Amino acid sequence: MRVAVVWNHDDTGVINRFGQPKPEIDDREEIESVVAALQEGGHQTLLCEGDRGLLASLERFMPPDSQGRPSGIVFVRASGIQGECPSIHVPAMLEMAGVPYTGSSPLGCGLALDKIITKRLIRDAGVPTPNFRLMRRGTESTGDLRFPVVVKPRREYNSRGLQLVHEPAQLRQAVEVTVTQSAQDALVEEYIEGREITVALLGNGELEVLPLVEKDFGDRETHTATWEDKGRMAAAQRICPARLESTLATMLQDISVATFHACECRDFARVDLRIDRSGQPFVLEINHDPSLATGGSYVLAARTAGHTFSSLVNRILDVAHTRYFGIGTG
Secondary structure: OEEEEEEOOOOOOOOOOOOOEOOOOOOHHHHHHHHHHHHHOOOEEEEEEOOOOHHHHHHHHOOOOOOOOOOEEEEEOOOOOEOOOHHHHHHHHHHHHOOOEOOOOHHHHHHHHOHHHHHHHHHHOOOOOOOEEEEOOOOOOOOOOOOOEEEEEOOOOOOOOOEEEOOHHHHHHHHHHHHHHHOOOEEEEEOOOOEEEEEEEEEOOOOEEOOOEEEOOOOOOOOOOOHHHHHHOOHHHEEOOOOOOHHHHHHHHHHHHHHHHHOOOOEEEEEEEEEOOOOOEEEEEEEOOOOOOOOOHHHHHHHHOOOOHHHHHHHHHHHHHHHHHOOOOO
């Protein structure tokens, strides 16, 4: 099968430099590993940029058959170039052009990316999540929020811009920093001290829940990790499978699946949770497009379940192909 792997590496393929730019991500090693895995699975691959030239590249690589139906599929690893909710842009282009692809739809991407919407949706579904407020100035009423609180941009991922605020007097400055630097409203939520678990999900409908992963913060004073911290956290600082009592593990699996469905995710995702000192779990967020870096939590969970990196990547492709066409790629 023809599989185009779409990423964002060169940010020059736009008409104008306009809108909030995305932070640079050094994911070349991940992308090269994905391409190699697909080739190992017997697929013909093309690596291309998710920019204004994308659709022309895809039309050349995978032209429609004689009935106008797709002759290939896109493996999406694109996070966007600029503007609001950039991770939506490539899936939206592919939807418009009638090109099948892996991962969540533009709707699912948007719901999962917007932390405020995510929390409202999962609360409606009965999923526990920390109490929160949306703030633009930091002078709004905190209501019944208990300090410390976490302040982060409304639409970011991987803990970009995360700040831990211990006192109400510090809140205004933290919110102003978030709004100024990210050009987004701030999510202010209660900090949950406790164990952090990530749940990797694979499939659609009846989901496969991969072995749970626990982050080991060691002797860190607070159990938080910023974007910069995550880049330094080695695989050895993750425990998989997490050592959890079976009833609690089942609860985490169930609320993670409920979060996946509430946010209209597809194919694969990762849910991040905290367990407080009383044993109560809380969903922090869902990543609709988790990293496939070989040292990351999602790949660690898959390896513990018995996947090789190649079999995981080809399984994600197979799941997406089945969703579109009713059969796998084999």
